[in-house]
Amino acid sequence: KAGGVDPRRAADALPDEIWAESWTHASRSAGAKRQQYRADRMRYIAVQSIRRVPHVFGLDAERAAPWRAAYEAALHGHLEKARPDDDPHRAPALFTAPTLWAAWDERFPAGPLSLPAAVPTAVDEHTGRDELCKRQVARTLLGQTFRLTDTLLDVFFADEAAQASREDFAGRFLDWLSSEDPGARQVRHDCTQWLAHLRLIVDGCLDGAGRPWRELSREESWSQLFNPMAVLGVTGGSGAHRTATRQFRTPSLPRVIVCTDTLKEGVDLHLFCDRVLHYGVAWTSGDLEQRVGRVDRFFSQIERRLSAEGAPPDVELHVGYPHVVSSLERGQVERVIERQRRAELLMDSPLAGTSKEERDLVVGAQAPRSEQRTLEPYRPHDFPEEGHGVVSVPAGTARATARHYESWYGALVTALRDAGWRIAPGDLKPVRVATLFAEGRQHELGWSFDAALERYILTVSSPQWPTGSGFSGGARRRLVGRSRRVETLTQLLAPTPAEGCDEDAIARLLEALGGASPCARTDARHFWEDALSAVGNGGVEWLSDHKARVVVPRGERAHQITLYAYESGVRIVGVVAAIDDLGFRSAWGGHPNLDRVRDWALDATNDLALGYLDVHERDGLVFGVHVLHGRLTDEARRRLVEEVAWRADVWEAALTGADRW
CATH class of the missing domain: 3.30.1460.10 (Yope Regulator; Chain: A,)
Structure with a gap:
């Protein structure tokens, strides 16, 4: 697309030599059985073609430079020239087969869901290499997240629905992703966060600090993201809390981390979290501040939201103290919070001494039930078995009532x-x-x-x-x-x-x-x-x-x-x-x-x-x-x-x- 050449024409123009080399390069032997790895073949063709015959894609040497630099950085394992096979084994379908990321670029060419370098014709020789390498990192992270979370099930059902038309597979998945299905909204939100804060995530979660995009693009998977779970527990003897906290700092799983005082200090949990629940009050107000400090830090989600909101900001850092009503816990919560506020009056809190602190305290508020929270258009009634007919309500009337x-x-x-x-x-x-x-x-x-x-x-x-x-x-x-x-x-x-x-x-x-x-x-x-x-x-x-x-x-x-x-x-x-x-x-x-x-x-x-x-x-x-x-x-x-x-x-x-x- 960068050179304006149709993929089928590019496949036909590709020399037999590169086709034959790619066949050998992608072949693997397992005893008497020989297998072809389609992804390896496509990668070899990509890097060798852009190095040796960029005109096949309508690019001269200057315009091909950023693509060549990016491919050589990201696909470094495919640079060595392979021995050609006797038969070229041409496979034009490798060029024309629809892929998720190509369909993604067509669906989201701009906006919060667009990948870096989503428009190939806009890639230039100055920033093009870094943008293409950044794109590879984003694709790798999103792809791994899709494979290792519930999104894989949505991909599977899109595949099932597209059995009659294989070309429609990626489109069906993106149709679902663009819908108002609750699961789709969550995945869409996660992808938006990944793409908007990619550098922050790579530096803070994946040991990417100081590493340029061309080096990061070589990673085909990230071990820090293996085995994700929706809820993780961390105690003093559980071990592996480093992996748990790294995963928690990403936009995807886990959504909740439950921990003891093991994580109350010296740990960052702030990149995508702005809610803290104290299960049991601490001995001192300082310990409470230490706990809240895991998410109330520089570069945290709450800081980004405050900066984006403007003045006066209408965002909150939610800190809760769950307790049993009418028990000793309630009194403990009230006393600890009161002492915390007194301590702030003696310290350098910018809120100290003001007539109204920017905090709201609710002690004894009932926790809402998670089921049946939203009202139905009509409350159900018990009708007698005989003597009365049940009045039917048209769907349009019910929707209008709910909207009202x-x-x-x-x-x-x-x-x-x-x-x-x-x-x-x-x-x-x-x-x-x-x-x-x-x-x-x-x-x-x-x-x-x-x-x-x-x-x-x-x-x-x-x-x-x-x-x-x-x-x-x-x-x-x-x-x-x-x-x-x-x-x-x-x-x-x-x-x-x-x-x-x-x-x-x-x-x-x-x-x-x-x-x-x-x-x-x-x-x-x-x-x-x-x-x-x-x-x-x-x-x-x-x-x-x-x-x-x-x-x-x-x-x-x-x-x-x-x-x-x-x-x-x-x-x-x-x-x-x-x-x-x-x-x-x-x-x-x-x-x-x-x-x-x-x-x-x-x-x-x-x-x-x-x-x-x-x-x-x-x-x-x-x-x-x-x-x-x-x-x-x-x-x-x-x-x-x-x-x-x-x-x-x-x-x-x-x-x-x-x-x-």
Whole structure:
């Protein structure tokens, strides 16, 4: 291609002498059996042709110089002239057969996946030799990585799929590599890192420091990369930690290295790692810094990301302290980190004494489960075996629904970050449970689906809720780790696909997280009158500008609810029963009283997707909701009021059998 000559014409023009020599050079004897090694033959032809007959490829002596220098450096084992065989054994297919790297150059002539010297016509006499030798090193490393990792399976299946058309083998593999398959994305990312930081990897992992490309190009394989594994363990007596750490400094396997204090100092693990998990705290803050220092160094991934990000950088070095909640470990983690920060105040830390360190500490945050983290478009339900048909959901509708929630949740995460909050995990797709934290505040955000409302509910809870703030959506008690914890909560009605990507709902949540107290809605009658009238039996009674009372029928029964309209949301409460009317029950340990029923209500609330149970001094046991919302439709308001009244009535019927309220 460098000389603009068709490969078939070049094969025809190649002298018989070189064909015959290449046959002898690539022949090996094993007893009575004689074998031909195709790769050796092609290499001999390449180096001898460019030295003796470059015009076959359309190159004069000057233009052939960088190719000759590169071939002589990389293919030094094929320089000696071989004895020619009696028959030239011409094989034009050696020139025309498709190869992975030729197809790679056609698919990725430019961009992060392009190999060095991907455009042969651009090779010049000044830098061409080094670029061609660098290309050989890149090909060798990528090829060895493909062969020794799971990528080999993808190559195999591409080969299987291309059996009918052998020319399509490399193309099928590159089709997969260019796809959005998770495995392809990972391999693509690894290749990008290999090519972008080739010199850094060779110097830091493969003993290549100081060695020029022409010398490195002679390597046909790298022993440092043999036997890779996804996860490696290194202990004091395991040995071979030098190979483990070298492999870990490459973009490919291993992904995780688990080690004892054997690797806490004097070892570099930084080239492609920016996450450290301390399994057990160290005795001193200095030991913690030593551990983190394995990845926080010059030429590290975190340094490269910070340099590329600009100011202010939005990248983080993740340092975690896994521990068992409600155990001695938690206290140890808190004390060690606090002592570490005190030590920094006495040292020369550039962050010391600032009003806000560029660090975020989350102690007690729940580790997310690895399975089923992403929400399905619809939450599955259990249908009875008889009496109901299962409603089918078209694939297009499901995809549109998923895109809506992903888009809205992405906007929510972005708004939280802009407001100074951190969220873990930081996925821009909805996850079942996430942790919000900022400057000592920490909340849990969980998704649930209410089938009756046909709406997702976001529940925000925290054991450290600001006293007297707007977060008055009830309380619950649930198991966290090995202990049961009481936490206050509020809930947000996520906008449905019909309501669009409602940013008002996001703004309401940010106000509440900032501790804003509820403010009476000035247009409460206009906003809620139609919904209340649609479900009310006997009209709507407005007790104030933002407080209304209505009786909602439910078959032969009915239930009275009170609505409080706020600028950010709404509180709707229905009385379930006076304490004395609840009677003797094992649920609250005998005869009811305020403390026993309140204790039971905390546990019962934990099982509710929407709303809470609570005990009021005057009214007794109540069921209600305090939800934040955006631009609700008239139908959504009507269904919310009706559903709260019906659920309060169900509780009354279940606990008392009466219809007093």
